[in-house]
Amino acid sequence: MTALETAVAPGRPDWWAPLLKAAEAAKGPAAERVIADHLLPYTREDARTASVLVLLKEDAALGEPGPSVLLQQRAATLRHHPGEVAFPGGAADPGDADAAATALREAAEELAVDPGSVAVGATLPPLWIPVSGFAVTPVLAFWSRPHTVAPQAASEVAAAHQVPLPLLADPRSRGTVRYPSGRSGPGFEIAGVPLIWGFTAGVLSWLLDLGGWSRPWNADRTMTLEGL
Numbered sequence: 001m002t003a004l005e006t007a008v009a010p011g012r013p014d015w016w017a018p019l020l021k022a023a024e025a026a027k028g029p030a031a032e033r034v035i036a037d038h039l040l041p042y043t044r045e046d047a048r049t050a051s052v053l054v055l056l057k058e059d060a061a062l063g064e065p066g067p068s069v070l071l072q073q074r075a076a077t078l079r080h081h082p083g084e085v086a087f088p089g090g091a092a093d094p095g096d097a098d099a100a101a102t103a104l105r106e107a108a109e110e111l112a113v114d115p116g117s118v119a120v121g122a123t124l125p126p127l128w129i130p131v132s133g134f135a136v137t138p139v140l141a142f143w144s145r146p147h148t149v150a151p152q153a154a155s156e157v158a159a160a161h162q163v164p165l166p167l168l169a170d171p172r173s174r175g176t177v178r179y180p181s182g183r184s185g186p187g188f189e190i191a192g193v194p195l196i197w198g199f200t201a202g203v204l205s206w207l208l209d210l211g212g213w214s215r216p217w218n219a220d221r222t223m224t225l226e227g228l
Contacts, residue, residue: 085194
């Protein structure tokens, strides 16, 4: 059985197969236009490669079935992006077979996510992060056998957060953040979680659109980055 056949196997929630179909469609000719609404498309041939794991599971945390996503909070002592909310992931190693292998390895190293509990579904087109010079591939995956996770190195990861997508889609959670660079992008305010902005918020915004979870929200609502 191939990875994709495993990903859409019986027992997966109703939202999973349509999400994979939308992810595959995002690789078509219109992908660059769609990506530009949230993030920057991959434009540099000499970019360093990295991957993040967009790990979804069925979750009734809000009283009804629906997906939630695993996020992590970076340690406040890190040199780059201290204290920010991010997906598990990082730079590719020479031994990684592909983008999914990178994402799974990093999630295991950072949060002790068991790769055997994860069904990889699809990869989204690489996204360009100019400030770090990385082309980052989001890897969509279903957490078929969820288990307890925790930061494996306090010097790198401060906390893990399981965030329901319906909560992210709530218009009261959404707004626009102006970056230090002068650009702006989507932001999410979730109780108990630091402001989600930048690359992570852009991918989450795209994910809500791909899965059909987006609701109308006020893009003129400004969210402020603390300390900036």
